[in-house]
Amino acid sequence: MTKQLASSAPDLPHLDLPHMGQVDDPWGGVGEGRLFTGAWVQARGGVIEVKEPATGRVLTLVGRAEAADVRAAAQAARVAQVDWAARAPTARAEVVEEAARVMGGMADTVVRWLMREAGSAGPKAQVEHQHALGFLRHAAAMGQEPQGHILASVPPRRSVAERVPLGVVGVIAPFNFPLVLALRAVAPALAAGNAVVLKPDPRTPVSGGFLIAQAFAAAGLPPGLLHVLPGGADVGQALCADPDIAMITFTGSTGAGRAVGELAGRHLKKVQLELGGKNALVILDDADIDLAARNAAWGAWLHQGQICMSTGRILVHHSLHDDLVTRLAAKARALPVGDPLDGVAIGPLIDPGQVARVDAIVQASVAAGARLVAGGTHDGRCYAPTVLAGVTPGMPAFDEEIFGPVAVVTAFADDDQAVDLANRGQYGLAAGVIGANVDRAVRLGARLRTGHLHINDQTVVAEPQAPFGGMGASGNGSRISGPANWDEFTTWRWTTVQPTAPAYPY
Incomplete structure (x- = not known):
């Protein structure tokens, strides 16, 4: 930066x-x-x-x-x-x-x-x-x-x-x-x-x-x-x-x-x-792991995660899980955090109340069994890029829109389980699927309940010529x-x- x-x-x-x-x-x-x-x-x-x-x-x-x-x-x-x-x-x-x-x-x-x-x-x-x-x-x-x-x-x-x-x-x-x-x-x-x-x-x-x-x-x-x-x-x-x-x-x-x-x-x-949204990024077993990690980090941490389209769930095939978590943790520790005027990558959250909310979700998820791999700390309104692994349905980090710089990682065994995990909950705003076999990624994406679908991209995508809106609790069906x-x-x-x-x- x-x-x-x-x-x-x-x-x-x-x-x-x-x-x-x-x-x-x-x-x-x-x-x-x-x-x-x-x-x-x-x-x-x-x-x-x-x-x-x-x-x-x-x-x-x-x-x-x-x-x-x-x-x-x-x-x-x-x-x-x-x-x-x-x-x-x-x-x-x-x-x-x-x-x-x-x-x-x-x-x-x-x-x-x-x-x-x-x-x-x-x-x-x-x-x-x-x-x-x-x-x-x-x-x-x-x-x-x-x-x-x-x-x-x-x-x-x-x-x-x-x-x-x-x-x-x-x-x-x-x-x-x-x-x-x-x-x-x-x-x-x-x-x-x-x-x-x-x-x-x-x-x-x-x-x-x-x-x-x-x-x-x-x-x-x-x-x-x-x-x-x-x-x-x-x-x-x-x-x-x-x-x-x-x-x-x-x-x-x-x-x-x-x-x-x-x-x-x-x-x-x-x-x-x-x-709001709890947007899923599905990383298939044939994905390029370096590109997948870059997409996951960008989608989860851009603007401190304060975006309705932020990647709220990183669903990764179990064969790539450990490698992805390691790469995300390294990125989290390397990204500078602080005052935007200092040229940082991650700035402050909007107010102290949001800092407290993000931290409460992280700590409650760890208490429920998630593994804190990186981050989980804050200095004033600046919350460190955070990686949570081993997150499962029922944990706050899996279920709730965080609106903070938290990468939530969940492993899946096959495409059917990935679809099930992505469609859990009330939201349906954005989703991404990353994989080398584009036809397979498209077929999987078609099964997701979402207003925006991005094949081989993360979830934070918007263009002025594209109708924008979601399903379920992500909107009222309007665009x-x-x-x-x-x-x-x-x-x-x-x-x-x-x-x-x-x-x-x-």
């Missing part, structure tokens, strides 16, 4: 957002926390301290939204959306494409905020910025795509089914990939003709919200179409209940997703849920990105046209 990126950025740059209320030495004092509603406005609910996970240092103050802010934003968004929806799709696309150009020019700023605010290692932050540009450009391309069908009908009636925007979309985004997981909803929702009220995670409101607002404002998005409201659970509840918000898209834990789905459903809103964007962010309207009204017999 290179230190060049980190060493050139000892402090965060000024974001040219003078009303964000930046604090601490890089900005020379305390400012006021604001919200974004098309303009920077004073928050009525006070401020949120945004802390650097690696040091606990306060990076900035942002406004704390309240339910009343949601109500005002939703009303303003509904008014602004009417004119926006009336624009030609290509005109909306031009704004989204310009936002991509602006965001492209913000690379240094975006990367450093992701490193400082989200605890991202430098290369992960760089990849997230590039993926964000991809999601913006793919959303802009929606303006050139078919948006309806001519239906068969009896002349002279003309019958059309067309995709029309929903109105106002509420986006509730998480902390782990804050920029991408907000933008992948915000950008297509706007491109399809909706307005958006975005609630970023209060731990990552800059990279998950205000940088997006800055890019769209600079791109010429009309005021009122994008609102950024950091806040707590009360803000999310207000989004789910607001009468002017037609849809909620939520990315986060399964427990929180159930609550969001229940509340939004009670208010008859469309809901798109992308939730986001790629062709799914038209499904999620619009609804069908059937229109018939005749030259004159029929003379019905009544």
